[in-house]
Amino acid sequence: MKAIRFSEFGGYDKLELVDIPVPQPAAGKILVRVRLAGVNPLDDTVRSGVLPSARQVPLIPGTGGVGEIIDNGGVEALRPGTHVVVAGRGYGMFRDGTWQEYLLADPQDLIPLPGALNLEDVAAFTTGGGYLTAYLSLLELASFRPGQTVLAPGIGGAVGIGTVEVANRLGASLAISTASRTDKAERARAEGHEVIDLSTESLRDGVARLTGGRGVDIVVDGVGGSFLGDALASLAPGGTIVSVGYAGGKQASLNVTDLIWRSARIRGFMFTLFSPDTLAEANTKLFQYLAEGAFHPTIARTFPLKDAAEATRHLIEDRPYGRVVLEVPGA
Structure with a gap:
């Protein structure tokens, strides 16, 4: 073979x-x-x-x-x-x-x-583990509640799109992503997503504009690098960042006062944090949502x-x- x-x-x-x-x-x-x-x-x-x-x-x-x-x-x-x-x-x-x-x-x-699912759709859904990462990050690590606001950078990536769609399905009042290029931002907006075009607007300005200056409750960050400091500065009081990747770099700098004055939490994500039963339950629920048509991988x-x-x-x-x-x- x-x-x-x-x-x-x-x-x-x-x-x-x-x-x-x-x-x-x-x-x-x-x-x-x-x-x-x-x-x-x-x-x-x-x-x-x-x-x-x-x-x-x-x-x-x-x-x-x-x-x-x-x-x-x-x-x-x-x-x-x-x-x-x-x-x-x-x-x-x-x-x-x-x-x-x-x-x-x-x-x-x-x-x-289930027999009704197309293999190509399933491959797109599972590749990168974005939907599963999002579900576990939001519910298990960030204690997500319906009505909260969520930011997940990188709309073209698995974690970015996965978090936006999972957050919306779970009842977020607003789910935001980012794009590094205008063509990506326009495509995502045409699909109905709220996206900050980082080639024309800073993350902090975009989040402030979309949240009325309050900031977001949760960030699921698959980018890392220099993004982390801006993400921390974009949190609402008592907000949480779940760090899941480092596509933008492994080294980050941040303003400690953003961490202190926002009473912020930063959590690290790995699949090994979760029991086999937790993973199985999450997968069952996510495939149910996929079959319902809630996701568009x-x-x-x-x-x-x-x-x-x-x-x-x-x-x-x-x-x-x-x-x-x-x-x-x-x-």
């Missing part, structure tokens, strides 16, 4: 298309034919070698994907032919991931899909598996509006 693998840490060019044996079915294990696999910033972080907890090479990337069960290993609850999401911990980090044609998975790592571009290096570069450097997905195996 075809797979993408890297044998040493480094740049995009370390990703190689290889032929490896198909995993053999085993009792209690589920053989999945992967159809679509997401491309995430975390895949780039792992391959670059800057995540010390990642498994040693060689490693097949891919933290998630969608496919169908080929062999259920005797697990009656998961029937062959069922479409599933691969959503377990550690894929593409501590164990080989989804950038391969066939994957041998543990039953608890799979989410069976978007695929920016689909690449064949063999072009995984270019797909990763496109995600990291071009910063597209929407998710980047690999078709497995792809022509």
